[in-house]
Amino acid sequence: MPAQNAQVLFPVNVEGAFDYEVPHGLELVPGDFVFAPIGQQFKLGVVWGTGTAEPGRTLKSIAEKKHCQPLPEVMLKFVDWTAKYNCASPGMTLRMVLSSYKALDPSPIVTHFSPSGQEGGRITPARQLVLDKGGPFPARASEIAQRAGVSAGVVRGFSDAGGLIAESLPVDQPFGIPNPNLEGLTLSQGQSEAAEQLVASVAKPGFTVSLLDGVTGSGKTEVYFEAAAEALRQGGQVLILVPEIALTQAGMKRFKARFGVEPAPWHSGLGEAERRRVWREVITGRAKLVVGARSALYLPYPNLKLIVVDEEHDTSYKQEEGVIYNARDMAVVRSMLAKQSVVLASATPSLESLVNAREGRYQHVVLPERPGSITLPEIDLIDLKDTPPAKGDFISAPLIEAAEAVLSRGEQAMFYLNRRGYAPLIICRACGEKLKSPDTDSWLVEHRVTGRAVCHHTGFSMRMPKECPACHAEDSLTSVGPGVERVAEEAARHFPDAIIEVLSSDTSGNPNAIRERMARMEQGEIDILVVSKDVGWHVPREDDDGRDP
Numbered sequence: 001m002p003a004q005n006a007q008v009l010f011p012v013n014v015e016g017a018f019d020y021e022v023p024h025g026l027e028l029v030p031g032d033f034v035f036a037p038i039g040q041q042f043k044l045g046v047v048w049g050t051g052t053a054e055p056g057r058t059l060k061s062i063a064e065k066k067h068c069q070p071l072p073e074v075m076l077k078f079v080d081w082t083a084k085y086n087c088a089s090p091g092m093t094l095r096m097v098l099s100s101y102k103a104l105d106p107s108p109i110v111t112h113f114s115p116s117g118q119e120g121g122r123i124t125p126a127r128q129l130v131l132d133k134g135g136p137f138p139a140r141a142s143e144i145a146q147r148a149g150v151s152a153g154v155v156r157g158f159s160d161a162g163g164l165i166a167e168s169l170p171v172d173q174p175f176g177i178p179n180p181n182l183e184g185l186t187l188s189q190g191q192s193e194a195a196e197q198l199v200a201s202v203a204k205p206g207f208t209v210s211l212l213d214g215v216t217g218s219g220k221t222e223v224y225f226e227a228a229a230e231a232l233r234q235g236g237q238v239l240i241l242v243p244e245i246a247l248t249q250a251g252m253k254r255f256k257a258r259f260g261v262e263p264a265p266w267h268s269g270l271g272e273a274e275r276r277r278v279w280r281e282v283i284t285g286r287a288k289l290v291v292g293a294r295s296a297l298y299l300p301y302p303n304l305k306l307i308v309v310d311e312e313h314d315t316s317y318k319q320e321e322g323v324i325y326n327a328r329d330m331a332v333v334r335s336m337l338a339k340q341s342v343v344l345a346s347a348t349p350s351l352e353s354l355v356n357a358r359e360g361r362y363q364h365v366v367l368p369e370r371p372g373s374i375t376l377p378e379i380d381l382i383d384l385k386d387t388p389p390a391k392g393d394f395i396s397a398p399l400i401e402a403a404e405a406v407l408s409r410g411e412q413a414m415f416y417l418n419r420r421g422y423a424p425l426i427i428c429r430a431c432g433e434k435l436k437s438p439d440t441d442s443w444l445v446e447h448r449v450t451g452r453a454v455c456h457h458t459g460f461s462m463r464m465p466k467e468c469p470a471c472h473a474e475d476s477l478t479s480v481g482p483g484v485e486r487v488a489e490e491a492a493r494h495f496p497d498a499i500i501e502v503l504s505s506d507t508s509g510n511p512n513a514i515r516e517r518m519a520r521m522e523q524g525e526i527d528i529l530v531v532s533k534d535v536g537w538h539v540p541r542e543d544d545d546g547r548d549p
């Protein structure tokens with residue numbers, strides 16, 4: 001600035017930034033992290049701009065500047081834009097950005113030891129064990145001690161005597177540098193033409209939006225990899241947003257095959273140490289390629305050149321709790337503010353994006369189908385009037401036969417049903433009463449896994465009652481209709497040897513559980529996965545870790 005006053009925004013639920021006096025000699029720029037008094041305590045906030053000086057008004061003073069990289073200026077605009085557009089408080093939006101306070105400090109340092117090749121004093125039996133069994137080196141004292149079956153004191157003593165070399169290494173290691181010039185898969189003519197259009201828009205300075213529109217199997221990923229390679233060649237950072245459920249090992253390996261290294265991953269299931277590492281590597285600009293779920297958009301990139309939103313139509317880009325936003329739309333805004341490129345990719349583009357493309361606001365890159373590159377699935381409709389399931393069952397004979405054929409070949413099956421829980425309706429056989437959520441007309445859904453009756457609209461939930469609440473008849477309540485739990489139960493009857501699991505927001509409520517199941521499905525450890533439709537979007541809020549700055 002330097003100014004006498006500065007505005008500071010805190011990551012708390014407040015309307016906006018507060019004015020503070022800047023102490024003499026303290027130089028601040030927007031984005032700097034500072035400690036300042038708010039209420040009864042000192043809190044970490046971000047310098048948001050120059051304060052307004054009103055004569056006669058005494059301001060509290062900023063206490064201290066934190067010595068770390070300032071938040072990139074585009075992030076300040078992006079926070080303001082996100083907050084205003086989505087009617088959220090700027091403070092809570094900033095909190096979403098500050099997803100790891102520990103990342104503001106340098107990486108913790110640990111001492112690693114390795115053999116020096118020198119004598120190192122007397123070689124006791126314990127020291128010999130360190131040399132023989134303590135490796136691989138370099139390693140921490142505790143790791144060496146555990147492998148060698150000695151105390152950590154032995155390792156340190158041996159180092160003091162010169163037998164081991166100690167070196168200080170940061171815990172948080174940088175990510176590998178992606179190589180944009182590795183040879184990817186050979187592109188078809190249609191892919192090459194589409195890739196050229198995207199590369200040209202990335203190469204052009206300024207804001208561009210492209211809709212990459214291609215049916216399943218047309219090879220969209222290879223095409224946007226070329227756009228990413230161009231942005232990397234320019235020295236920029238690249239963010240690839242994918243639906244939470246697509247963040248699997250198999251997905252990461254495709255990036256490694258094209259760019260030589262795995263990208264920096266970002267999703268809600270990362271542990272604190274990994275979050276700290278990614279956040280710090282992103283703000284320093286060292287992490288060049290980030291692949292993440294929607295909240296990766298709010299990492300503090302200083303030099304972002306390209307955002308790709310894969311499966312842009314996917315509903316998991318909508319965050320529906322806390323700060324409510326659609327990451328696809330905010331990715332376009334972020335790109336506009338930073339004057340960079342964004343690619344929206346989909347086999348089934350959203351109506352909004354299609355309209356924008358047709359009206360010329362977005363570049364429309366249509367990828368032709370690759371002939372013979374993929375066999376699209378055969379789709380049959382089964383009329384349950386012709387082949388009704390057995391009494392009380394829901395899976396019809398043609399479906400059982402088809403699943404049997406698949407399983408006998410050692411392959412896997414998925415059953416989709418748009419109803420979670422066990423049964424969508426609980427009714428009394430004695431009086432006909434239907435169990436409803438209090439003060440509403442919505443039916444309670446039986447969840448047998450948890451033993452509860454749950455309203456999917458109001459969130460009301462109670463233990464499954466033993467008797468009818470209306471006529472008090474005992475054991476008269478019966479479940480009507482299928483939910484995924486019931487289908488899984490029935491499938492287990494038809495396929496007693498199959499490993500059957502349910503994937504729904506009830507059984508796999510957190511993203512880690514979803515990823516874990518998807519990984520097991522990929523590895524062939526599950527034969528039949530019964531999936532409810534709500535898995536993609538019902539991903540809990542990612543930003544709030546409950547910690548206070």
Ligand SMILES: [Zn+2]
Nearest residue numbers: 428431468471
């Ligand atoms: Zn009753």
